Amino acid sequence: xxxxxxxxxxxxxxxxxxxxxxxxxxxxxxxxxxxxxxxxxxxxxxxxxxxxxxxxxxxxxxxxxxxxxxxxxxxxxxxxxxxxxxxxxxxxxxxxxxxxxxxxxxxxxxxxxxxxxxxxxxxxxxxxxxxxxxxxxxxxxxxxxxxxxxxxxxxxxxxxxxxxxxxxxxxxxxxxxxxxxxxxxxxxxxxxxxxxxxxxxxxxxxxxxxxxxxxxxxxxxxxxxxxxxxxxxxxxxxxxxxxxxxxxxxxxxxxxxxxxxxxxxxxxxxxxx
Ligand code: ATR
Numbered sequence: 001x002x003x004x005x006x007x008x009x010x011x012x013x014x015x016x017x018x019x020x021x022x023x024x025x026x027x028x029x030x031x032x033x034x035x036x037x038x039x040x041x042x043x044x045x046x047x048x049x050x051x052x053x054x055x056x057x058x059x060x061x062x063x064x065x066x067x068x069x070x071x072x073x074x075x076x077x078x079x080x081x082x083x084x085x086x087x088x089x090x091x092x093x094x095x096x097x098x099x100x101x102x103x104x105x106x107x108x109x110x111x112x113x114x115x116x117x118x119x120x121x122x123x124x125x126x127x128x129x130x131x132x133x134x135x136x137x138x139x140x141x142x143x144x145x146x147x148x149x150x151x152x153x154x155x156x157x158x159x160x161x162x163x164x165x166x167x168x169x170x171x172x173x174x175x176x177x178x179x180x181x182x183x184x185x186x187x188x189x190x191x192x193x194x195x196x197x198x199x200x201x202x203x204x205x206x207x208x209x210x211x212x213x214x215x216x217x218x219x220x221x222x223x224x225x226x227x228x229x230x231x232x233x234x235x236x237x238x239x240x241x242x243x244x245x246x247x248x249x250x251x252x253x254x255x256x257x258x259x260x261x262x263x264x265x266x267x268x269x270x271x272x273x
Contacts, residue, residue, distance in 0.1 A: 003054055004033040004254065007046060007068075008061035011035045015268060016059050019247045022267075023259035031255075040064065044071055051090050057254045058088040058095070059247075062191075065099075065129035072097030082132040083162050087250040098253065101130070102137025104246030105187075105213070105239075110141070112241050112265070115211055117185065118142035123205060126189035127155035130215050134189065134242075135163055147183070149174050151190075151199065174199055182207030186233070188214040188224040198223045203231035215239040217272050240272055241265060 006016040012035060020033040038046040043064050050058060060068040065084040069075060072085055073094025079085045085097030109115045120143045124131055127150035138146060146163075147170045150156040160171040172180065184207050190199075206212070212228030213236075214221040221238040228236045244265045252258045 001030045001032050002056040002254070003050075004031060004057045004059070005036045005050060005055060006033075006059040006061055007036045007038050007043065007050075007064060009037055009039055009063060011037045011061060014061060015243060016061075016247060019244060019264055019268075020251060022264045023248065023251045024255075026259055026263070027255065027257050029255050029257075038064070040067065043067055047071060047088070047095065051095070056090055057250070059250060060086050060088060063129065065133060069097050069099075071095065078102070078136050081136045081162065081164070084129045084132040086133060086246065087253060089253060099133050099136075100246040100249035100253075101133030101215075101242065102135065102140075103249050104242040104244075105134045105215070106137045106141045107245040107249075108237070108241030109185075109211065109213065112245075113211075113235050113237060115235065119144045120184040121182075121207070122146050122185045122187065123180075123183040124148045124187050124189060125199075125201075126150055126191075127152070127159040128189065128191070130191075131187075131189035132159055132162070134187065134215065135159065135169075138187075139163065139165060139168060143185070144168070145170060147172055147180060149177065177205060178202050180205070182210065184210050186210065186212045186228065188212070188216075188221075191216070191220075198227070201227060201231075203227075206231040206233050208232075209234045211235040211237075213237045213239070213242075215242060217243065238272070240268055244268065 069085040076098040079099040088095040156171040212233040214224045217238040217240040
């Protein structure tokens with residue numbers, strides 16, 4: 001039985017063990033998947049200990065995604081471009097880091113919600129680990145432009161630089177939001193709602209038939225989703241679909257087979273209306 005874990009801080013409420021266990025049952029693969037709570041200064045030692053104990057793969061969640069990328073001996077092109085890793089696979093010489101968050105988001109929007117992302121003008125709010133994880137996949141999905149705003153402008157600029165596509169990627173300030181026109185897709189990648197402090201967003205940001213997605217789920221996603229609906233957005237989703245899809249991408253890398261995500265998604269959706 002291969003061993004896997006999700007490392008975060010906090011991590012106790014992570015749905016990943018349940019998702020991977022269900023995938024394993026579905027595909028007849030026996031696996032062990034646990035949660036490991038590690039403070040930032042313990043991440044490196046925790047990864048080493050897990051590998052020494054025979055661990056095969058690790059998912060990384062808040063707040064470790066950027067540090068985890070630095071600790072990998074090898075990164076996929078995607079993980080390198082966003083400077084954040086959420087899926088680590090143990091190799092002979094260390095950890096191989098990948099990032100499946102963005103693919104997960106794109107699959108959720110295109111396959112579950114039937115959206116075509118090509119040609120879209122996209123607003124990304126936030127420039128932390130979550131924003132970094134999804135930005136490259138959005139660009140790869142053929143969007144027209146990616147505007148990024150973040151409370152701390154230096155992080156906006158750092159992310160825009162890392163993406164290396166100045167023709168399509170535009171760092172902006174929150175104060176500019178009233179002058180940017182409407183967007184076809186708005187992605188909330190901040191943890192602001194957790195602090196009940198969603199920055200002010202003018203409803204002019206929502207173009208006709210625009211979609212909106214909050215990368216979190218549960219109560220913290222409610223304020224942004226309510227704002228998007230009130231501003232006239234068409235499809236408004238939380239990050240639950242992305243969570244299940246990124247897990248499926250990790251499962252595919254680790255076990256060589258793609259699980260079916262709809263049953264797990266529907267089951268979880270019932271508890272996170
Ligand atoms: P994550 O991995 O979830 O992105 P993070 O790296 O801590 O976690 O980033 C959190 C994001 O939420 C950042 O974009 C952060 O903005 P800063 O870079 O300025 O810190 C944003 N954020 C958190 N609280 C916020 C608030 N009250 N108002 C606006 N943005 C906030």
